[in-house]
Amino acid sequence: MDQQKARFIVGTGRCGSTILSKMMGLHPDVAVLSEFMVSMDIVNRLGQREISGEDFADLLDCGVKAGAGEYKRIVNHLRTPEILFKGGTDNLPDTVEGYKDGVFPEILLIPLAQLFDDPEPVFHELIDFAKQLPLQLLSEQYRVVFEWLCKKAGKTIWIERSGGSIFCVDPLLELFPEAQFLYLYRDPLAVALSMQQHNHFRVMTFEMLDLETEDGIRWGDLDETDLNNRRPMSDRLASVMRHPVPLEPFLENVRDTSLAGLAAVDKLTEEQYRAVSFERIMTTPKEALIDIADFFGLSANEEWLDSASALLNPDQLAKEPEDPALRALADEYCGEVMHRLRALDKHAV
Incomplete structure (x- = not known):
């Protein structure tokens, strides 16, 4: 293109x-790439430089290095309306097998889910495509991938x-x-x-x-028994979620x-x-x-x-x-x- x-x-x-x-x-x-840039490795997604296709694919599929970071571990409980994958947070499974860091890729949760009815195969195809890209400027990697998505979406x-x-x-x-x-x-x-x-x-x-709930819970008190997508949420996480x-x-x-x-x-x-x-x-x-x-x-x-x-x-x-x-x-x-x-x-x- x-x-x-x-x-x-x-x-x-x-x-x-x-x-x-x-x-x-x-x-x-128009293909709207909604929340695409913030869905990537938040530290390395910007800054003009040469980058290989393998490394660029790693920016796309970055686990908890994405904008939402560790909060993706409780994505079911956050219930944010922007998430469209599988019909939204109410329909997401409790566990995430096969994805980096045990969290859903953010580009799958929002941008690809907005563009495609079945975004999971597109995600895997996108990552495979990105890995094959040559060493070139970061801006060129973005342009190639964005235009690939345009074509894939029929836009x-x-x-x-x-x-x-x-x-x-x-x-x-x-x-x-x-x-x-x-x-x-x-x-x-x-x-x-x-x-x-x-x-x-x-x-x-x-x-x-560093706020504290009425029952004395701070964010630092939470551990893996709280920071997961299992339902119902733990009492300590529920206390944090309720706190103004x-x-x-x-x-x-x-x-x-x-x-x-x-x-x-x-x-x-x-x-x-x-x-x-x-x-x-x-x-x-x-x-x-x-x-x-x-x-x-x-x-x-x-x-x-x-x-x-x-x-x-x-x-x-x-x-x-x-x-x-x-x-x-x-x-x-x-x-x-x-x-x-x-x-x-x-x-x-």
């Missing part, structure tokens, strides 16, 4: 990029979308200097509240802050990752980025999709616009709480970020 321009959707975690990736995936030409254009990827713009530019970045942003309060309710973000923050986490760390996450992303976006040309708010997609989806399609050089026929818009829940924005104290807290942490994001977005109000 002819080499194509790299296209990325970036943003903070919980910014709405999951639903946008599903909308874009309905386009007849012609790939768009990579990973949650929380806004802080990766600089290293992605090192790999793909010509890349286009759609920057999806969302009200920081809504993002932080969504993170606070999302099992993965909450448990990860519980560990990071304050909102402030999530607002800090939004602020810090956004500021890092904005610093990188400042280096891009106007042709390389476009900022779109999640709220705009929710309120005027067809208009927003036409703008996104224009940016990425895609057609925007009515059939796609209708089917993509139908994925949205129009009541979602109305359900988001508007507590004055929480709003003041969000403005304290993220007021500068929102001011700068609106300056990037020509459609911002």
Whole structure:
């Protein structure tokens, strides 16, 4: 296949990029590689260098070195909605035999499961294909594999979308200097509240802050009898899963990752980025999709616009709480970020 321009959707975690990736995936030409980059070896997935096919295959099939790391050992208990493999976490088996480190490969759990009805054979075929690739630049290995997946899915254009990827713009530019970045942003309060309710973000923050449950359990107290996918979950893990986490760390996450992303976006040309708010997609989806399609050089026929818009829940924005104290807290942490994001977005109000 002819080499194509790299296209990325970036943003903070919980910014709405999951639903946008599903909308874009309905386009007849587009293969969305959802959560692909964060599904790989988190230390070695970036950084331009020459790499063999064998080593690149190892980045793809990396066990617990992926973005979710050791949390994949309790993927059944985290019950994250992004996982589509075998119908979601409720249908995943308790044990994982034959996969590295005894965990499901992350590219199997999310990106391949979104692209293919039967992703397991595709995963094994992909790894075998990657192993045969010659020694070449890391960026070329990515391009070959992404375009291979495009062809396998019967599509012609790939768009990579990973949650929380806004802080990766600089290293992605090192790999793909010509890349286009759609920057999806969302009200920081809504993002932080969504993170606070999302099992993965909450448990990860519980560990990071070294919190302690009411019955005296810290993350460091858990061992292999707790950190597994067997049902029901252990009492100690259940205690951690129930424990609340304050909102402030999530607002800090939004602020810090956004500021890092904005610093990188400042280096891009106007042709390389476009900022779109999640709220705009929710309120005027067809208009927003036409703008996104224009940016990425895609057609925007009515059939796609209708089917993509139908994925949205129009009541979602109305359900988001508007507590004055929480709003003041969000403005304290993220007021500068929102001011700068609106300056990037020509459609911002």
